[in-house]
Amino acid sequence: MATIKDIAQAAKVTLGTVSRALNNEPGVGDKTRERILQIAKELNYSRSVPAKKQALQAEAKSIGIIWHRGNGLFFGHMCNEMERQANARGYSTLVSIANPEKAFQLFHRHQVDHIASWCLPTWTPTYAFLQTKEQFKGNMLMLGGALLDRSHRLTIDRKGAIYEGVQHLAELGHTRLAFVGAETEKLIGFTMGILDFQLHYRPESIVLTDRLAPFPEERLLHLLRQPEASRPTAFVVDSQGNLYRFVHFIRKHGYRVPDDFSLVVYDAIYEMEFVLDVPLTTVGPNVESLAKQAIGLLLDDAPAGEEQWRNATAESELIARASTVSPK
């Protein structure tokens, strides 16, 4: 890796001149600057982040975001919003989609000030992860539900969000609901809603999905081809990933929302207005407030009297749109 020393040698100038030229600062002749930039290009020069940071006496503050296999629209929105919130407070963000151990080591090496890690409640830290964490001096925030000692934690009330969706459907007058999704806390929220609002509970109305398995189309068709009196009038879909597969199913078999059934989906992102012809009713945390809360936990000191490591829950919100109407 070329350094400014190599450039200085090649350009027959000193380090200070190279530094000024590369940083587009005054005090360098045009021809010298041009020569330096040309040599830097030829040597494929790139800045050393830790060294620059050292030189700037830790003024280049940054937050590392670990999001293993980050994909989907929610990931994109969250990263953008966290960057925006961090930026407003004088921080930059770096995002890694590598596995948490690798990402943590990378951020530690690059001297990131604080780290937010998106991990599901099922995640458990490895020895390598804990080893690196021992050496890390910044604040740590676990997002998404995973537990970690000496870290802030911001959980999402997924159970409560789905429960709220069920409540919304019950208030519209639906009594036969179906759930499409994985066997997670969201399903618990669905079942609790069915129980609390005294709706019809039928085990076959819970259509479990698996990301790696084919979409259970036959089970859904079986449900929808039942006599009208027992057919579900509303569906709750537990994630964006399942929604796309569900929408594919709807189109393939000619079903219409909300004419044939109402639809509530988990993930409050604005694209949900455009997935189908009708805007979808969503439940889930508001991305902007979730990101604000996350950055706040990382950067704010705990109020007096509170313990240093805080455990917060992000509120979810229901946005009722045209995909949910009262049953006929």
Add this chain to the structure above:
DNA sequence: TTGAGACCGGCTACAAGCGT
């Protein structure tokens, strides 16, 4: 084993050189 000193890369403040 311990401590001192050199080194790493990049930036900044200040000094020096040069042309007009």
Add this chain to the structure above:
DNA sequence: ACGCTTGTAGCCGGTCTCAA
């Protein structure tokens, strides 16, 4: 004398080397 350009020294914190 002045302004622009270039050079030098010192700084940062962690790591490595080497001598005591």
